[in-house]
Amino acid sequence: MKYVLFVATDPAGEPTDENPQAWVDRWNDRGVRVEGMPLRPAAETRTVRVRGDRVLVTDGPFAETTEWIAGYDLVEAADLDEAIEVAASHPMATGGRIEIRPVGPIGLGPGTENVPHEGDAPASRFLGIFRTDPGAPPFTPEPAAVADWVRDGLASGRCLGGQHLRPVEDATLVRRRGGKLLVTHGAYTDVPEWVSGIVFVDGDWQESINYLSRCPMARSGIAELREFWTDLS
Amino acid sequence: MRAGPAQVRAALAEAYRGEWGVVFGTIVRMTGDWELAEDCAQEAFARALPAWGQEGVPRRPGAWLVTTARHRALDVLRRQATERGKLSEVAAHEAIREPQPPGDERLRLVFTCCHPALPLESRVALTLRAVSGLTTREIARAFLVGEDTVSQRILRAKHKIAGAGIPYRVPPPGARAERLDGVLAVIYLVFTEGYAPSDGSTARDNLAEEAVRLARLVAAEAPDEPEARGLLALLLLQHSRRAARLDADGGQVTLERQDRTRWDRTLIAEGVALGREAVAVDGPYTLQAAIAAQHALAPVAAATDWAAIVALYDRLLALRANPVVALNRAVALGMRDGPQAQLNAVDALCSPKALAGNHAVPAVRADALHRLGRTREAAEAYRAAEAIAPNRAIAREYAQRAAEGELVG
Numbered sequence: 001m002k003y004v005l006f007v008a009t010d011p012a013g014e015p016t017d018e019n020p021q022a023w024v025d026r027w028n029d030r031g032v033r034v035e036g037m038p039l040r041p042a043a044e045t046r047t048v049r050v051r052g053d054r055v056l057v058t059d060g061p062f063a064e065t066t067e068w069i070a071g072y073d074l075v076e077a078a079d080l081d082e083a084i085e086v087a088a089s090h091p092m093a094t095g096g097r098i099e100i101r102p103v104g105p106i107g108l109g110p111g112t113e114n115v116p117h118e119g120d121a122p123a124s125r126f127l128g129i130f131r132t133d134p135g136a137p138p139f140t141p142e143p144a145a146v147a148d149w150v151r152d153g154l155a156s157g158r159c160l161g162g163q164h165l166r167p168v169e170d171a172t173l174v175r176r177r178g179g180k181l182l183v184t185h186g187a188y189t190d191v192p193e194w195v196s197g198i199v200f201v202d203g204d205w206q207e208s209i210n211y212l213s214r215c216p217m218a219r220s221g222i223a224e225l226r227e228f229w230t231d232l233s
Numbered sequence: 234m235r236a237g238p239a240q241v242r243a244a245l246a247e248a249y250r251g252e253w254g255v256v257f258g259t260i261v262r263m264t265g266d267w268e269l270a271e272d273c274a275q276e277a278f279a280r281a282l283p284a285w286g287q288e289g290v291p292r293r294p295g296a297w298l299v300t301t302a303r304h305r306a307l308d309v310l311r312r313q314a315t316e317r318g319k320l321s322e323v324a325a326h327e328a329i330r331e332p333q334p335p336g337d338e339r340l341r342l343v344f345t346c347c348h349p350a351l352p353l354e355s356r357v358a359l360t361l362r363a364v365s366g367l368t369t370r371e372i373a374r375a376f377l378v379g380e381d382t383v384s385q386r387i388l389r390a391k392h393k394i395a396g397a398g399i400p401y402r403v404p405p406p407g408a409r410a411e412r413l414d415g416v417l418a419v420i421y422l423v424f425t426e427g428y429a430p431s432d433g434s435t436a437r438d439n440l441a442e443e444a445v446r447l448a449r450l451v452a453a454e455a456p457d458e459p460e461a462r463g464l465l466a467l468l469l470l471q472h473s474r475r476a477a478r479l480d481a482d483g484g485q486v487t488l489e490r491q492d493r494t495r496w497d498r499t500l501i502a503e504g505v506a507l508g509r510e511a512v513a514v515d516g517p518y519t520l521q522a523a524i525a526a527q528h529a530l531a532p533v534a535a536a537t538d539w540a541a542i543v544a545l546y547d548r549l550l551a552l553r554a555n556p557v558v559a560l561n562r563a564v565a566l567g568m569r570d571g572p573q574a575q576l577n578a579v580d581a582l583c584s585p586k587a588l589a590g591n592h593a594v595p596a597v598r599a600d601a602l603h604r605l606g607r608t609r610e611a612a613e614a615y616r617a618a619e620a621i622a623p624n625r626a627i628a629r630e631y632a633q634r635a636a637e638g639e640l641v642g
Contacts, residue, residue, distance in 0.1 A: 001398040079400040080350055081408065102397045169389060170397040172350040181411060183349035185393075 002034070002103040003083040004163060004198065007071040008188040010096040014177060018091035027075065027086055035116060036073030039127060040227045046205070048212045048223040051137070055213040062131055062222050063191045069129070069226075070096060072198065074103075074116060074163070080172065087174040088181050099188040100172040101195070106164035108147040117160030117200045125160070126208045129224040130197040130217050141216035149215050153201075158211045162199030196221060241285045248294040249278060253366025256298045258338035260306050261345075261401055267363075267391040269306060277302035295335060337403075339364055340454040343447065344403045345394065347416040355390035356419050358383050364450075365443050375440045376426060413455065417464045417518065420447045424468050428475075438475060445472055452507075463511040463519030469504035470525035473497040484626030489534040501529045520549045539569035556587040564597055572604035592621045596631065603638065612638030 027033035045061040061068060070092070077083040080100070087098040106114065117125075153159025171187040171194075187194060197217070201208040205225075212223040256277055260270035277298045291297040346360040357376075361367040369387065373380040393399065404412045427440025445468050452458075452465040477495040480486050508522035524545045531537040546562035549555075559582055567575025579598050588594050599614030615635035622628035 003398075077398075079398040080348075081400055081404060083398070084350070085408070100397075104396075166396050170393050172397060185350055185352040185355075 001077060001079060001083075002163070003075050003077055003080075004101045004103055004165060005036070005073040005075060005083070005087050005090070006069050006099040006101065006188065006195070007038070007073065007090065007092045008097045008099055009067050009070050010175070010188075011066050013092075013095040013097070016091050016094040018094065020091050023090050026089070032075050032077055032082070032086055034074040034076050035118065036071065037127070038071035038229045039069060040229055042068035042226075044227060046209060046225045048209055048218055048225060049133070049136075050213055050218040055209075057209055057213075061224055062133075063189065063193055065189045065191060067097070067189055069188075069195075071229075072127070084172065084174055084183055088176065088183075093174055093176045097188050098174045100174060101168075102166040102170050103163045104166040108143065108150055112147045112150040112154070114150060114163070115161045116163060124202055124204060125228055126201045126203075126205075127226045127228065128162070128199040128201050128208070128212050128215075129195055129226060130199070130215075131193045131222040131224060132196050133221045134192045136220055136222075139220040141220060145216045153199075153211060158201060158203050158207065160200035160202055162197060164197045165195060167196075168194035193222065201225070238286060241282065241290060244285065244290040244294060245278065245281055248281070248298060249366055252295040252298055252335070253278075254339040254342050254364040255295055255335040256302050257363055257366070258342040259299050259333070260302055261363075262333070262338065262341070263303065264306055264310065265395075265401065267394060269309060273302040273305040273309070274298075276305050336450065336454045339450055340403050341401060343416055343451060344412060345399060345401050346390075347412070347419045348394075348399045349412070349415050350397060350399060351390050351393060352386075353419075353422075355386045355393075356415070357422055358386045359390045360419055360447070361423065361443065362387050364447065367443070375437055409455075410458070413451075413458055413461065416451060417448075417460060420444050420451065421464060421468075421518075423447065424471070428471060441468075441472055441475070444468060459511040459514040460516040460518050462507050463516055463522045466504045466508035466511060466522035467518050467525055469500045470508070470522060470529050473500035473504065473529065480626075482626050482629075484630055488528055493533065496529065505529060515548055515552060517549065517552060520545055520552070524549075537568065539565055543569050556582060557591075560588065560591075560593060560597060564600075567597075567601055567604075572601040576601035576605065590621055592618045592623060592627065592631075594618075595621075599631075599634070603634075608638045612636075 024033065024036070042061045045059070047056075047058045047060065047062045049056040049058075073086075073090075075083060075086050077086060080102075083100050087093060087100055090098055092098060108114065150159060150162075154161075168187045171185075173182075173184045173186055173188055175182045175184075199212075199215075201211055203211065208225055212218060212225060215223060217223070253274065257270050257274040260273045261267060264270060280301055281294070281298060285291070285294075342364050343360060346363050347356045351359070358369075358372055361372050361375075362369065367375075369383045370380050373383040376383075394401075403409070421444070424441050424444030427437045427442070427444060445465075448461075448465040448468050452461045455461045473496050474488075474491060476497070477491040477493070478486055504522065505526045508519070508526045511519040512523040524542055527538055527542050527545070542565045543562065546558060546565055549558050550562065560579070563575055563578035563582070566578050576598065579594065579601065582588065582594070595614045595617040599611045599618060602608075602614055603611035612635045615631045615638065619628050619631035619635060622631055
């Protein structure tokens with residue numbers, strides 16, 4: 001089964017000097033970690049919503065919380081136990097928190113094979129994080145329209161793939177505090193909106209915003225655009 | 234051999250209590266489908282009543298029920314497969330037919346139901362439903378929540394097991410000790426909810442008994458885990474006092490004043506023997522069991538070995554600072570060293586916040602003050618305890634003691 005690990009900050013986390021690269025190497029070697037990337041701070045986020053015919057772009061993340069998603073990793077684990085093992089060994093399990101979300105299949109038809117991109121991100125790549133929005137007007141995206149959006153993105157190179165996530169009710173939170181492993185039910189933050197999917201986007205800010213704003217899901221929810229770190233030194 | 238309806242019903246009730254988890258667990262292992270397993274297990278028990286009335290109670294009722302439930306599951310799967318035209322799936326299901334020892338099946342169920350990724354209240358509800366076979370109504374009654382709440386919790390837990398990929402197994406050796414902690418915590422919670430309900434209402438023995446059964450199961454199937462045996466010992470020793478711990482009005486009778494002839498000696502012997510073996514390793518349950526054993530072994534309250542109990546509390550506090558344990562230690566210390574030591578220890582409790590609203594704090598203070606002859610202060614402390622007592626019987630007890638002090642003072 002595939003899981004996305006959201007690496008989240010935690011104001012109450014403990015400092016750690018564990019090496020993230022060692023973690024990456026360990027799970028890459030075992031074929032469990034598929035890919036992952038740290039994200040630039042939440043302050044550099046743009047939020048994209050489409051309401052009616054208007055495209056609304058605002059600075060900052062949608063949810064106002066003190067914690068925020070600092071990166072993600074995609075893993076192919078046998079089951080939740082193995083995913084927990086992977087998350088628990090991440091250095092940020094000590095300094096922050098890791099939210100595990102199972103990835104659900106989404107059948108959009110031929111030409112939409114929605115595999116995530118491979119390799120490290122060059123400067124121009126962004127992560128689009130889809131969130132639900134309880135305040136949005138009722139709108140059910142046409143599966144065909146979503147498929148068109150994906151197909152067009154893949155063909156033009158603006159979309160590098162993505163993942164549809166199972167509901168936040170299936171989220172598991174993993175932390176290490178005081179040397180003890182804490183595994184709990186639920187998401188890293190309790191907000192009525194939750195992440196429902198991720199998509200990798202290639203282009204500059206404007207192109208990426210344009211592409212996201214055409215996604216049918218931007219009408220029923222919210223698309224958050226986050227840039228990857230490129231300089232990790 | 235035909236059996237009378239009463240005999241059949243008794244045999245079926247017995248089988249239900251003992252075998253529900255095995256029947257349910259077998260179908261879960263076979264199909265991975267918790268809803269289907271519930272349907273098939275229910276169907277098997279429903280068919281047993283007429284069948285056993287006709288043909289007599291089978292020699293191994295558990296095996297009969299498992300076979301019936303499995304046939305039912307295969308029927309359903311075959312029908313689904315025909316609809317979908319996927320016969321190979323049924324062939325795969327047919328392959329998993331080797332019977333498992335019943336203990337293994339239920340242990341797998343317990344560990345899956347107590348998976349740490351499930352919220353605690355779901356773990357409790359799911360364990361009681363899936364392993365013990367309690368109905369949602371029974372669970373709702375035991376925890377004084379709505380039946381809808383319980384079904385929702387169970388439903389959500391089942392979805393999470395399916396959706397998030399919670400494996401149906403006893404975790405591998407490396408993760409087992411840590412997972413066992415969670416399993417034992419759930420069993421202990423079930424027990425305390427039965428023994429001393431959180432809402433302060435009277436005890437619910439059936440829930441406590443269910444917890445003892447679960448603890449027996451885990452202790453038997455995890456023989457290398459001292460904490461599993463420690464928990465069983467602790468529950469047996471606490472449960473042995475059930476007949477003596479409440480008075481006619483449902484008020485709690487303190488350990489000191491309990492009629493020790495009403496304690497269950499068989500449970501005590503078993504608990505003490507288990508506790509003695511387990512306490513070689515310091516753990517929260519083994520040490521609590523050792524403390525309970527010290528009380529159980531004293532022929533009269535005055536003969537209690539308080540020095541040994543204080544030493545055990547010290548070891549328990551060394552494992553993890555816990556305000557409730559510290560309060561209990563203060564009482565033991567008072568019995569060993571006198572009321573002034575008890576008063577000092579209560580006043581020195583470092584986390585008053587964690588114990589705020591706990592009626593035992595002013596009550597323990599009041600007891601020390603009373604024994605020091607500071608009657609007026611004792612009465613005040615009893616009034617404070619009365620104000621936050623969890624139920625009327627306990628409040629009445631405090632009020633009575635306060636009134637006695639006020640008369641004298």
